[in-house]
Amino acid sequence: MAMNQATQGYTLPCGRDVEDVWERLGEVEAGRADAHEIDCPHCRATRESLTVLRELTGELAAEDVEPSFDLTSRIMSAVRAEVRRHDQLPLPTPEPGVVRISAEAVAAVLRFAADTVDGVRARECRVTTVDSPDHAVTVKMSIAVSYLGFSGHALADVRERVTAAASARIGVRLARLDLTVSDLYDA
Numbered sequence: 001m002a003m004n005q006a007t008q009g010y011t012l013p014c015g016r017d018v019e020d021v022w023e024r025l026g027e028v029e030a031g032r033a034d035a036h037e038i039d040c041p042h043c044r045a046t047r048e049s050l051t052v053l054r055e056l057t058g059e060l061a062a063e064d065v066e067p068s069f070d071l072t073s074r075i076m077s078a079v080r081a082e083v084r085r086h087d088q089l090p091l092p093t094p095e096p097g098v099v100r101i102s103a104e105a106v107a108a109v110l111r112f113a114a115d116t117v118d119g120v121r122a123r124e125c126r127v128t129t130v131d132s133p134d135h136a137v138t139v140k141m142s143i144a145v146s147y148l149g150f151s152g153h154a155l156a157d158v159r160e161r162v163t164a165a166a167s168a169r170i171g172v173r174l175a176r177l178d179l180t181v182s183d184l185y186d187a
Helices: 018-023 027-028 036-038 041-062 072-084 103-115 154-170
Strands: 090-092 099-102 118-129 137-146 174-185
Touching: 018 041, 018 154, 027 041, 027 090, 036 041, 090 118, 099 103, 103 118, 103 137, 103 154, 118 154, 118 174, 137 154, 154 174
Parallel strands: 137 174
Antiparallel strands: 090 099, 118 137
16 A cells, blocks of 8 residues: 555665565564565655654554644634635625625624724624625624723724724725624633
């Protein structure tokens, strides 16, 4: 069985192929080596390296590894992000034709804008289009706030920065911005 395509055709200085050395490893260990395999320093060094490699990969394969506690949630976050990438929002353009951007990209820009407010961390952000000629969008965003450094003006600041980012960075108007404080954190 071949080790991998990267080693195919790799010839040792003695003229033997590494794949041949790998395939004959068990035979040599069982005492059925030919004269070349016994005397050749290149084949011997390669066998030693391959034996170590086989032992280490065997140990790794035998290890009983538990997946991290958050593996499922990380996988589901990636799946949700991939699904949302397919949601495309139209952007205004002075040129003929339609320019589209993923709703996930818009959400990332808006989350970043919310994160610039002291004591606030953006969490989930959902962006949907509104049927209007000026390409307005509605945004539902959840945020976490610091219970130590949070001020009453922070929500107004989040609203202002997210609205400005939508207009200046993306080129869309916010028809509606729903903010939900979903968590507290220790700053």
